Amino acid sequence: MERIPILKMGDVLLVTIQVDMHDQLALALQDDLTEKISHTGARGVLIDISAVEVVDSFMGRMIANIAAMARILDAQTVLVGMQPAVAITLVELGLTLPGVRTALNVERGMALLLAEVGSPSRSLLGEADGDGQG
């Protein structure tokens, strides 16, 4: 079965959704991600949805759920790269994703996460996080 890859970068898990999400895929991602967080003890989760063009209410709820679950597992979630059309759709659906942090792109999302969790393994990421406080 098709799966969305979850990459580990230091204390942060990076999820890049490159395909159009369908319900089964979203459920599988939820399971995989929670499993991986508890397994690796990651402190942050970065979900890049810049390639997602279409969302429905189910997808919106899945994103909110994933963020809530990650928070319970002590990992911050940052959602990055949402397309304008997707943002408008979610707002019209009434899904404003209250507890979810957002950023314009992966780079800024990573800086935000690192500032938040103060990753001890920052050196792994080279110069990109040079301005992150912690």
Place this chain on the structure above:
Amino acid sequence: MSPAATTRLPEIIKRREQDLLERWVKEQLSDVAMRRDVVSESQLREESREFLGLVAQAAGKSSLTSLDSAAWQPVRDMLSDLSRARAARGFSSSETATFVFSLKQPLFDVLRQEHDGQAATLTDELWTASSALDRLALYTTEVYQKGREEVILRQQEEMLELSTPVVKLWEGVLALPMIGTLDSARTQVVMESLLQRIVETGAEVAIIDITGVPTVDTLVAQHLLKTITAARLMGAECIISGIRPQIAATIVHLGVDLSAVITKATLADAFQVALSRLGLTVQRAPARP
């Protein structure tokens, strides 16, 4: 009303086409309302000749009472082109319809000559010709109106685009000065253009300035909140500025909750907040020695 089959009109029009054309053009040129400044005589003659030729052709194929039939399609097409062209050149609708109406006089003259002494037939023929021309003239008016409506619609769209500029104040700071009443259609355009610009410029802060918005009601407030939420979902922060005292009072009286949004009185204040978000400060340059 006589049955259309017995009418001699098509035959008469065809036979005396040249004569009719001369009389008609003369008639149109003598009209004081004629816009000589925009339509030249040769152009008018050409248009009249084309129309008369098409009518003669169509009347030969189909009856004069069934103007909606396929045989009359060339006439209708010609008239719509004419009305559109005249509408674009600033003719009024009655001036456009006069083109067809002015054919009545010469046509009736010709009919009178043809049916000299046959009062009953003449009346029937006049009636047929008159009603056919009336309908053709009405058709021009309709097309004319449609043409004008298209112009209005296009202008509305252009105004919509003109009224929602997104300007870049600084690297990473966008401003959206809103002017005029906000309705759903405009807010949609505003929202889309703002979000699009956020993607293009990678701006982290967007300032929505509502100094030019005359009134704020619950609907407008809701539209604003939607825009702000959508921008937040994309990772940009919105600041509302330019809230006048009366509008602040209205917002509170309406019970609109803006507590989740940063609001500032002026664009300058909002810009300051935006700069501090980006870790920038403005300071006076040291005095030159």
